[in-house]
Each structure stands twice: as structure tokens, then as C-alpha cells.
Amino acid sequence: MFEDPLFWLFVGPGLLLGLYAQARIKANVAKYAEVPTQSGVTGAEVARRLLDAQGLQNVKVEPTEGVLSDHYDPSAKVLRLSQKVYYTPSVAAAGIAAHEAGHALQDAEDYFPMEARTYIVPVVQLASQVAPWAFVAGLMLQWNTLTWIGVILFGSSFFFALLTLPVEFNASSRAKALLVGHGIVGRDQIEGVDKVLDAAAWTYVAAAVSAVGVWLFYIFMLLGRGRSASAAR
Known part of the structure; x- marks a missing residue:
């Protein structure tokens, strides 16, 4: 697969x-992590202030391990910030903390794209596990329907990545x-x-481009096998 030029044609751009x-977000976070906010509050304080102002006192704010591991957990109602964001009074930390607080607000308002993404996570996880097996089994058994089922299941990753874009923006x-x-x-x-959050947004765009590239590769590969089989008859 990796030696196939078609693979790199579809997957390479993503x-x-x-x-x-990744280069942009690292550079911008490093730069604006050195710029203090005018109010002098840390990322944790930013998140707490914004959540409380919106009546979300039930949402906890906790530190977590890792770099750029910041996220909001809708099932636990917990906003987790990486150590450098949680404890740092910088423009970068404020932007990242406010972004995660934005997810908590989406959850509180039942923002449809976020609700839809949350509900399909188990489906996408199952589909991503089944897809390779269905695709390979279909090829080995020469069972075209099963192979196409695998291809369709591969498409769930693209759908999830696409649904993520409006949530993050x-x-x-x-x-x-x-x-x-x-x-x-x-x-x-x-x-x-703007620079910190816009750079982060590009990572989600890249994920969507990569997902559709992989999906198209499998579709074209299967269509190519179909044409080859027809020509051999």
C-alpha cells in the first residue's frame, strides 16, 4: 500500500x-506563552471565571498530564487543562482555556454538532475496528459486498472529522x-x-483532509480491482 503512488496522492496532502x-501551533503557543494577559490570571482562573459567568459552576476545572492535552469531558462535566495552561497567566493559556470553556458552553446549550459528535463516537470507534477486517476479508474471499462494507465503514472517520470542524470553530x-x-x-x-486558536483549527482541517484521502484511496483501489477483473474476463 505504501509503495502505491495513488496512496500518497490521496493521503499525502493531509x-x-x-x-x-503542528508546526504552527507549537510555534504560536511557545510565542504567546511568554506574553502575559492584561488581567494576570492563569488558564485555570480564566476557565473558572468564564464558566461561572455562564452559570456553569457544576463544571469542574482540573489539571492533567501531557502537552496540549487540554479537553472538555462532557460525560464527566470536567474541563481538563494541561499543566502549562492550568498554571500559566499567558495569552496562549487564556486562549486555550477559553476554547475548552466554549465546549462546556456548547454542551450546556445542547449545541447540535457537538451532541451529534458525542453520540456517534462509539459507532465510529466500532466502525474503525471492523472496517480493515471487513475490507481484507472481502478481498480474500472475493466477496465484493463485504469489501464495500469495509470501505463504507472507513468513511465513518471522515464523517466524524467533518462533524468536528463546526464544533471546534x-x-x-x-x-x-x-x-x-x-x-x-x-x-x-x-x-x-487568534493565532493560537487558528493554528489549532488547522489540525482539525488536516484530520478531515487525511480521513477523506484514505477513504478515497480505498474506493479507487477497489474500483481499480473491479475494472481489472472485468478486463481479465
Whole structure:
């Protein structure tokens, strides 16, 4: 598969975009982690202030291990921030914390794309496990229907990645408005928040491009085998 030029034609753009996004987010986080917020509050304090202002006192804010491991857990109603975000009073930390608080607000408001993404997670996880086996078994048994079932299941990863985009973009939009509205960052500092969150958004775009690239590769590979089989008859 990896020696097939068609694979790199479809998957290569997503991989390159992913590397670009990772480089951007690391550079911007490193840069704006050195810029203090005008209010001097840490990422944890930013999250707590924004959540409380929206009546979400039931959502906990906790530190977690790892780098850029920040996330909101809707099932536990917990917002987890990496150590450097949780304890740091910087523009980068404020932006990331506000973004995760944006997810908590989406959850509280039953924001449809987030609700849909949450519900399909078990389905996507199961589909991603079954897809390779169905695809390979279909090829070995020359059972075209089973092979196509595998291809369709591969498409669930693309659907999930696509559904993630509005969730992440909306959370970033909320974060920027909340940070300025609550006076946590000045209007002259919002550019730094923009760069940090926009760079993070590119990682989700890259994931979507990669997912559709893999999906298209399997479709074209299967269609190619079909044409080869027809020509051999």
C-alpha cells in the first residue's frame, strides 16, 4: 500500500497539512506563552471565571498530564487543562482555556454538532475496528459486498472529522468573544489568541483532509480491482 503512488496522492496532502498545522501551533503557543494577559490570571482562573459567568459552576476545572492535552469531558462535566495552561497567566493559556470553556458552553446549550459528535463516537470507534477486517476479508474471499462494507465503514472517520470542524470553530469563536467581553485579554492581545486558536483549527482541517484521502484511496483501489477483473474476463 505504501509503495502505491495513488496512496500518497490521496493521503499525502493531509499528512503535509498536519505537519504544517503542528508546526504552527507549537510555534504560536511557545510565542504567546511568554506574553502575559492584561488581567494576570492563569488558564485555570480564566476557565473558572468564564464558566461561572455562564452559570456553569457544576463544571469542574482540573489539571492533567501531557502537552496540549487540554479537553472538555462532557460525560464527566470536567474541563481538563494541561499543566502549562492550568498554571500559566499567558495569552496562549487564556486562549486555550477559553476554547475548552466554549465546549462546556456548547454542551450546556445542547449545541447540535457537538451532541451529534458525542453520540456517534462509539459507532465510529466500532466502525474503525471492523472496517480493515471487513475490507481484507472481502478481498480474500472475493466477496465484493463485504469489501464495500469495509470501505463504507472507513468513511465513518471522515464523517466524524467533518462533524468536528463546526464544533471546534464555534468553540474558538466563543472563546475570543468571551475573553474580550470579560476583560481577560485586551483588544491588542486578541491577535495572539487568534493565532493560537487558528493554528489549532488547522489540525482539525488536516484530520478531515487525511480521513477523506484514505477513504478515497480505498474506493479507487477497489474500483481499480473491479475494472481489472472485468478486463481479465
